[in-house]
Amino acid sequence: MKRYALLVRGINVGGKNKVVMAELRQELTELGLEKVETYINSGNIFFTSTDSKARLVEKLETFFAVHYPFIQSFSLLSLEDFEAELENLPEWWTKDLARKDVLFYTEGLDVAQVIEKVESLELKDEVVHFGRLGIFWGKFSEESYYATAYHKYLLKMPFYRQITIRNAKTFDKIGQIIKETQ
Numbered sequence: 001m002k003r004y005a006l007l008v009r010g011i012n013v014g015g016k017n018k019v020v021m022a023e024l025r026q027e028l029t030e031l032g033l034e035k036v037e038t039y040i041n042s043g044n045i046f047f048t049s050t051d052s053k054a055r056l057v058e059k060l061e062t063f064f065a066v067h068y069p070f071i072q073s074f075s076l077l078s079l080e081d082f083e084a085e086l087e088n089l090p091e092w093w094t095k096d097l098a099r100k101d102v103l104f105y106t107e108g109l110d111v112a113q114v115i116e117k118v119e120s121l122e123l124k125d126e127v128v129h130f131g132r133l134g135i136f137w138g139k140f141s142e143e144s145y146y147a148t149a150y151h152k153y154l155l156k157m158p159f160y161r162q163i164t165i166r167n168a169k170t171f172d173k174i175g176q177i178i179k180e181t182q
Contacts, residue, residue: 001050002050002078002079002080003047003078003079003179004046004048004049004053004056004077004078004079005044005045005075005077005174005178006043006046006060006075007045007076007104007164007166007174008043008044008073009073009074009161009162009164010043010164011041011042011043011068012041012043017068017070017071019041019043021038021041025037025038028045031063032049033048034047034048034049035047035048037177039170039173039174039177040170042170043164044170044173044174044177046177053078057076060074060076072161072162073106073107073161073162074106075107075133075134075164076107077104077178079179081132081133082133082174082175084132085131085133086175088131088132089136090136092129092138093129095138097138098141099139099142099167100136100137100138100139100167100168100171101136101137101150101165101166101167101168102131102133102136102137102165102168102171103134103137103154103164104134104166105163106163106164109162109163110159113159114135114159114163115130115135117158118130118135121149122149124144124147124149125139125144125147126139126140126148126149127140
């Protein structure tokens with residue numbers, strides 16, 4: 001039995017792509033996932049399963065295609081993946097920066113291409129770390145935020161619609177919840 005976090009992209013944003021979390025929890029339980037929980041309304045789902053990660057990805061892709069066709073991208077992280085990522089975070093991630101976000105890689109994403117695109121950007125008062133689960137991006141100053149590559153170029157990147165972003169506070173909460181019920 002393994003514990004997972006499922007991070008779904010683009011639901012319940014500005015009244016679009018509405019998903020009722022209670023219904024989603026019930027549907028995922030009926031799909032065979034166990035101890036299904038959610039955190040806030042933005043697509044953070046936790047569960048346990050005996051299925052392999054590959055089998056889960058397949059099941060979830062089919063489930064979303066049938067029940068929520070607007071959900072086209074998601075990240076599936078095991079507890080082990082998450083703990084390994086925590087051990088390799090850069091020192092700046094623990095500092096008090098103006099903004100910190102994690103751009104989680106989604107299933108099927110060409111990660112090498114994403115890294116290449118981000119590496120080509122000229123960073124302005126910001127720092128990035130390429131992790132196993134995503135790109136950790138820190139912005140040093142609120143005043144310079146609108147001049148950062150993150151703000152100016154990220155939305156225009158071809159991969160943007162295939163990543164799912166969580167801020168540092170949510171990243172920490174995901175870590176707490178994924179460890180709670182094993």
